[in-house]
Structure formats: structure tokens, C-alpha cells
Amino acid sequence: MENVSIKYMVGDFKSIGFKEYVLRRLKGNYDTKEFWANKHISFTLNKGDMLGIIGSNGAGKSTLLKAISGIMVPSTGKIEKRGKLVALLELGSGFDGDLTVKENTYLRGAMLGYTRPFMNSKYNDIIEFAELKDFQDRPFKFLSSGMKSRLAFSIASLINPDILILDEVLSVGDGAFRKKSEKKMKDIISGGATTILVSHSLNQVKSMCNKILWLEKGKMVQFGDNVQNICSEYEKFLDRKAK
Numbered sequence: 001m002e003n004v005s006i007k008y009m010v011g012d013f014k015s016i017g018f019k020e021y022v023l024r025r026l027k028g029n030y031d032t033k034e035f036w037a038n039k040h041i042s043f044t045l046n047k048g049d050m051l052g053i054i055g056s057n058g059a060g061k062s063t064l065l066k067a068i069s070g071i072m073v074p075s076t077g078k079i080e081k082r083g084k085l086v087a088l089l090e091l092g093s094g095f096d097g098d099l100t101v102k103e104n105t106y107l108r109g110a111m112l113g114y115t116r117p118f119m120n121s122k123y124n125d126i127i128e129f130a131e132l133k134d135f136q137d138r139p140f141k142f143l144s145s146g147m148k149s150r151l152a153f154s155i156a157s158l159i160n161p162d163i164l165i166l167d168e169v170l171s172v173g174d175g176a177f178r179k180k181s182e183k184k185m186k187d188i189i190s191g192g193a194t195t196i197l198v199s200h201s202l203n204q205v206k207s208m209c210n211k212i213l214w215l216e217k218g219k220m221v222q223f224g225d226n227v228q229n230i231c232s233e234y235e236k237f238l239d240r241k242a243k
């Protein structure tokens with residue numbers, strides 16, 4: 001990632017409708033502003049790295065993940081990545097609520113570019129890992145949040161991506177599933193994949209990540225492999241903020 005900045009346009013243009021928009025433009029009181037959610041972010045990861053991204057609410061963590069996943073294009077700068085990328089962003093994104101768990105698993109596989117025979121060979125493992133064997137024919141919308149995230153994680157992790165992006169998904173599963181998924185992620189990493197994880201749990205970052213990126217108000221505060229030190233500086237920062 002080289003000098004990446006990402007801006008959102010904010011203002012009242014979404015809610016006003018076309019006629020009002022034209023009128024306001026003509027009168028010159030059409031109000032939009034640029035909001036930079038990320039500014040000048042640069043870092044490099046190697047195969048097998050696990051990066052933890054930390055920072056306060058609104059620091060720009062999810063926006064950066066969207067850019068890495070290719071959902072958003074950076075306003076400036078460049079992102080280069082090699083290999084098959086799988087991203088788990090907002091809960092339930094990429095699923096169809098009316099289709100069953102089974103149908104969604106195949107759909108998700110197809111969206112990621114996998115063939116039906118490949119998905120046939122992985123399907124049982126995915127459902128077993130997600131502990132959703134009894135729910136295969138249930139519409140996705142009737143699953144609990146934890147079950148939805150378990151299915152998303154199982155699909156993403158069992159199809160062996162080169163790059164795995166996780167936005168807080170692990171925090172939705174219960175304790176037992178979290179332990180199991182952390183172990184799975186360690187296996188994925190030792191298999192050579194690169195993982196990026198956004199987390200508000202410093203313990204999780206400390207125990208799993210070998211690199212860390214700390215963002216605040218869109219800017220990079222620290223990046224490096226001294227995970228313990230950066231986490232304790234961040235903890236002190238949070239303590240000062242809470243006073």
C-alpha cells in the first residue's frame with residue numbers, strides 16, 4: 001500500500017432529490033464537502049503475515065479494508081496485491097436472505113470464482129466447521145448473527161484464500177467458535193496466506209498478529225512488528241481518552 005488516501009463526499013445531496021439538486025446548483029448553495037477517511041497510508045505485508053488494524057471508532061479501519069478488498073477505489077495512491085483475496089466485511093454481505101444455507105454456500109463459492117465440483121468437495125467441511133448441519137435447508141435470514149458470521153468465516157477459510165480480510169467478524173461468534181476460528185486462522189497463515197484483521201480486542205491482536213497498524217482520524221499513528229509495544233501505547237492512549 002503506497003500513500004493511499006480515501007475520501008468520501010458528504011453533504012445533503014443524497015436526500016434532496018433531483019429537482020432540489022438542480023435548484024440548489026443554480027442558486028449556488030449546493031453544499032458538499034470532502035471527508036478524508038484515510039490519509040497517506042503506506043505499508044507492505046509479506047506472504048504469511050497477519051496484520052492487526054487497531055484504532056478508535058471512526059479511525060478509518062473498515063474504509064481501508066474496503067479499499068484493500070477492491071470494493072472502494074483509493075482517491076490517491078496505490079494498492080498492489082497478489083493472489084486470491086477473500087473478504088469478510090459487514091455481517092451477511094454477499095448472502096441472499098431468502099436462499100437456504102446450502103444455496104448460499106454454493107452462491108458465495110461461485111461469486112469467489114470456484115466451480116461447483118470444487119464446492120462439492122468442500123461443502124461438508126464448511127457446514128461441519130460452521131456447526132450448521134441441522135440448518136442447511138433454513139433460509140439464511142433466519143440464522144442468528146453468530147451463525148451468519150460462522151458460515152461466512154467457514155466458507156472464507158475453508159476455500160484456502162491467499163489473502164484473507166476480516167472485519168470484526170470473529171467477535172460475533174461465541175467463545176468456543178472464536179477459539180476454533182483463531183486456530184483455523186493460524187493454520188491458514190502457516191499455510192502461507194496473508195491475513196488482515198480489524199479488531200477492538202487487543203488480546204486477540206496480541207495473540208495472533210505479527211504486524212500491527214494503528215490508525216487515528218484516518219492517519220497512520222504506527223505500523224510495525226513490535227505488536228506488544230504498539231498495543232501498550234494504544235492502551236495508554238485509550239486511558240488518556242477515557243479520563
Ligand SMILES: Nc1ncnc2c1ncn2[C@@H]1O[C@H](COP(=O)(O)OP(=O)(O)OP(=O)(O)O)[C@@H](O)[C@H]1O
Nearest residue numbers: 008009010035037056057058059060061062063064
Ligand atoms: N459512506 C460514507 N460516507 C461518508 N462518510 C463515511 C462513510 N463511511 C464511513 N464514513 C466516515 O469515515 C470515517 C471512517 O469510518 P470507518 O467505518 O472506516 O471507521 P472504523 O475505524 O472502521 O470505525 P469503527 O471502529 O467504529 O468500526 C468515519 O468518520 C465515518 O463517519
